[in-house]
Amino acid sequence: MRRIVVHLSIGILMVCVALAMQGCPCPPEDEEPTAEMAAMGETDALTGEDIALTDPPEEVIYIEPTTPEFETIYFEFDQYRIRGADEMSLGRIASYLREHQDVRVMIEGHCDERGTNEYNMALGEQRALAARRYLIGLGVTAARLSTISYGEERPIDHGSSEEAWATNRRDEFTVSQ
Amino acid sequence: MQRSRTRNVAGAALVLALLAAALPGPATSQVRLSITKGFGEKVIVAIPLFRGGRGTLVNAEDVRTVLRFDLETSGYFSAVENLQFVDEVEADDRLTGRIDFVEWNALGAEVVVKGEITGDLENFSIEASVHDLAQGQGIMARRYSGKPRQWRAAVHSLADDIVRQLTGEPGIATSxxxxxxxxxxxxxxxxxxxxxxxxxxxxxxxxxxxxxxxxxxxxxxxxxxxxxxxxxxxxxxxxxxxxxxxxxxxxxxxxxxxxxxxxxxxxxxxxxxxxxxxxxxxxxxxxxxxxxxxxxxxxxxxxxxxxxxxxxxxxxxxxxxxxxxxxxxxxxxxxxxxxxxxxxxxxxxxxxxxxxxxxxxxxxxxxxxxxxxxxxxxxxxxxxxxxxxxxxxxxxxxxxxxxxxxxxxxxxxxxxxxxxxxxxxxxxxxxxxxxx
The missing domain is CATH 2.120.10.30 (TolB, C-terminal domain)
Structure with a gap:
């Protein structure tokens, strides 16, 4: 029996919602979600594809992803203050956590390459802690939120341009345990 | 100085089993250099090629290169540049069996480090002595022994001993x-x-x-x-x-x-x-x-x-x-x-x-x-x-x-x-x- 399995990506849906409400909160070089959206069409999250009639699918199953893709948030140079543009992203993470009480989140803080290696490790932690404090403020239990700093060690964009730096100054959120 | 990227695979090799032994002779460990150096002034050191080394895996030229690098890098020493003259005076010393302090002084040297490498393919010893050319007396004499892979460490130890003996300051060559x-x-x-x-x-x-x-x-x-x-x-x-x-x-x-x-x-x-x-x-x-x-x-x-x-x-x-x-x-x-x-x-x-x-x-x-x-x-x-x-x-x-x-x-x-x-x-x- 052949099955078509469609994985709904919360991350992609969230970006779509964010786009509709306030424009893209991400830096322009954060192409991944928008590229996928382009492939799916501008308005619909799901799209169809022609398949050979000789082998029709007998069943279509929709599976809600077990691992949500939380949105990355970004920071100004040398800052760890949460930007207004990212408050909705954090709000959505908080609401997901309210609905999934068994989920714990690891917050990874990252920096661009411009500070010293050493001090960036502390700055990355401050970025992670800033998001943690914000989520606690939205009612998430502190024990469900861990932090780790990678300083400037794990850039998304290895370039040395303003765009690359903006992409790299970020918090990433992943489900832990 | 050559910067070969040789990796010492056996980390244990870095544990030194060097035996530094005081040799009999006029040298005592308390003697310091007779010349007082002002800030930034360097002690001029002559480093003739150490004798021996045949039959061992220790090369006398390499020993001199490392010793010179160590002493100069310490900041307290400057080596006599003309190695040909240095080795000629050393050859005369070996013929006469004594140290011709006048000739060494003529090269501008204030101290001379003489040495000999002995041993076989399994073990080596470097015996070195340091002489104050102004006073005409020995300052220190030591023997460093080990396995062939430790020869650099032995030379570093010699350099640090010379620095400490002559300046009272800790050396960094063994660091x-x-x-x-x-x-x-x-x-x-x-x-x-x-x-x-x-x-x-x-x-x-x-x-x-x-x-x-x-x-x-x-x-x-x-x-x-x-x-x-x-x-x-x-x-x-x-x-x-x-x-x-x-x-x-x-x-x-x-x-x-x-x-x-x-x-x-x-x-x-x-x-x-x-x-x-x-x-x-x-x-x-x-x-x-x-x-x-x-x-x-x-x-x-x-x-x-x-x-x-x-x-x-x-x-x-x-x-x-x-x-x-x-x-x-x-x-x-x-x-x-x-x-x-x-x-x-x-x-x-x-x-x-x-x-x-x-x-x-x-x-x-x-x-x-x-x-x-x-x-x-x-x-x-x-x-x-x-x-x-x-x-x-x-x-x-x-x-x-x-x-x-x-x-x-x-x-x-x-x-x-x-x-x-x-x-x-x-x-x-x-x-x-x-x-x-």
């Missing part, structure tokens, strides 16, 4: 530098000799490792390791690679500094919700918080007497260097120039703190005098210089220099300011820590 490199694709812990030789990987796994610091035994290192989604601090024995976890607190477990006596640590933790400085017992337990600020407190380093702490804080709006008691309490700001001063390291002599400061967009190495607050900029030019670490002589620094998209380690004599690049392996060489 080592721990660092982090990503040549394997992941930042890993390495140890090398002070001259960049014998680079040896300490821990053989693929976990990202950073911020090494030495124990006073010059064998164990403490460092931060990224395991899973945690920062953890480990203590590793560099000669064997065996290690044990020290801390695994939530959040930051970074910038660990071993106390001068090796029985306590300072480090940055964020377990209470903000990066703060903590003091921990020797087993990593009982973290005692030393700072209480909403700002970022980071990068603690002990003063050599273990009573004070240099650290970074952005409590005044930008990262600056502060000092406080190792028990905590009021902190005193010591840097006021510029808006980005980080990575302090307290000189083993106690007077200076080296650090990284951003000057016109480029990180440069500086020192600040703990008492007078006088700032001296040590480096210039493009390329970020970061993470200075003091040599045990309180005179040399090692730091990373970024150039062409990668970082290498460079040594600097703070009185002479001629940088000497120690690594060139492709990839990044970072976070150097000189043995205490």
């Amino acid at each position: 080592k530098i721990a660092f982090v490199s990503d040549v394997t694709g992941v930042k890993q812990l390495y140890v090398m000799d002070y001259d960049g030789e014998n680079q040896t990987r300490v821990v053989k796994d693929d976990l990202m490792s950073m911020y090494p610091d030495w124990f006073s035994d010059k064998d164990r290192l403490v460092y931060t390791r990224f395991r899973g989604s945690r920062q953890e601090v480990y203590v590793v024995r560099t000669t064997t690679g065996e290690q044990a976890r020290l801390t695994s607190f939530p959040g930051l477990n970074a910038f660990v500094a071993v106390s001068p006596r090796g029985n306590e640590y300072l480090m940055t933790l964020s377990r209470d919700g903000n990066p703060e400085i903590y003091r921990l017992a020797s087993d990593g337990s009982d973290p005692r918080r030393l700072t209480f600020n909403k700002s970022t407190e980071s990068s603690p380093r002990w003063s050599p007497d273990g009573r004070r702490v240099a650290f970074v804080s952005d409590r005044a709006g930008s990262p600056q260097i502060y000092i406080m008691s190792a028990s905590g309490g009021t902190a005193e700001r010591v840097t006021y120039q510029g808006s980005y001063n980080t990575s302090p390291d307290w000189s083993p002599k106690g007077d200076l703190i080296a650090y990284t400061a951003r000057v016109e967009g480029v990180f440069q190495i500086h020192t600040v005098d703990v008492n007078t607050k006088e700032v001296v900029r040590l480096t210039t030019g493009g390329g970020h210089k970061e993470d200075p670490s003091w040599a045990p002589d309180g005179r040399h620094l090692v730091y990373s220099v970024r150039s062409g998209g990668k970082s290498d380690l460079t040594m600097l004599d703070i009185y002479e300011l001629e940088p000497l690049q120690l690594t060139s392996g492709g990839g990044d060489y970072l976070s150097p820590a000189w043995t205490p």
Whole structure:
């Protein structure tokens, strides 16, 4: 029996919602979600594809992803203050956590390459802690939120341009345990 | 000096089994050089080719090259340049069986280091003697023995003994530098000799490792390791690679500094919700918080007497260097120039703190005098210089220099300011820590 399995990506849906409400909160070089959206069409999250009639699918199953893709948030140079543009992203993470009480989140803080290696490790932690404090403020239990700093060690964009730096100054959120 | 990238696979080979024995003769260990040198003046040393070496795996020319490098790098010596004249006088000495002090003086030499290499393919000995040419007397005589792979270490020991004997200051030739490199694709812990030789990987796994610091035994290192989604601090024995976890607190477990006596640590933790400085017992337990600020407190380093702490804080709006008691309490700001001063390291002599400061967009190495607050900029030019670490002589620094998209380690004599690049392996060489 052949099955078509469609994985709904919360991350992609969230970006779509964010786009509709306030424009893209991400830096322009954060192409991944928008590229996928382009492939799916501008308005619909799901799209169809022609398949050979000789082998029709007998069943279509929709599976809600077990691992949500939380949105990355970004920071100004040398800052760890949460930007207004990212408050909705954090709000959505908080609401997901309210609905999934068994989920714990690891917050990874990252920096661009411009500070010293050493001090960036502390700055990355401050970025992670800033998001943690914000989520606690939205009612998430502190024990469900861990932090780790990678300083400037794990850039998304290895370039040395303003765009690359903006992409790299970020918090990433992943489900832990 | 050749910088062959020979890796000493057997870490245990770095454990020296050198036998330094005083030879019978007129030399005594108390004698110092009769010449008094002013600040910056160098002792002129003649280094004739050591005799012997045939039938051993120790090459006399290599011995001379390393000895000369060591003595000159110490900052206290300058070698007689004309080796042909040096070797001719030495040949005459061997014929007559005595030291022709007049001829040596004519070369401009103030001391001469003579030696002989003996042994076989399994073992070697280097016997060396140092003579004060003004007084016409011996200063020291020693024998260094070991396995062939230890010949460089033997020469380094000889150099350090000469430096200590003639200047009373500790040498650095036998010192080592721990660092982090990503040549394997992941930042890993390495140890090398002070001259960049014998680079040896300490821990053989693929976990990202950073911020090494030495124990006073010059064998164990403490460092931060990224395991899973945690920062953890480990203590590793560099000669064997065996290690044990020290801390695994939530959040930051970074910038660990071993106390001068090796029985306590300072480090940055964020377990209470903000990066703060903590003091921990020797087993990593009982973290005692030393700072209480909403700002970022980071990068603690002990003063050599273990009573004070240099650290970074952005409590005044930008990262600056502060000092406080190792028990905590009021902190005193010591840097006021510029808006980005980080990575302090307290000189083993106690007077200076080296650090990284951003000057016109480029990180440069500086020192600040703990008492007078006088700032001296040590480096210039493009390329970020970061993470200075003091040599045990309180005179040399090692730091990373970024150039062409990668970082290498460079040594600097703070009185002479001629940088000497120690690594060139492709990839990044970072976070150097000189043995205490």
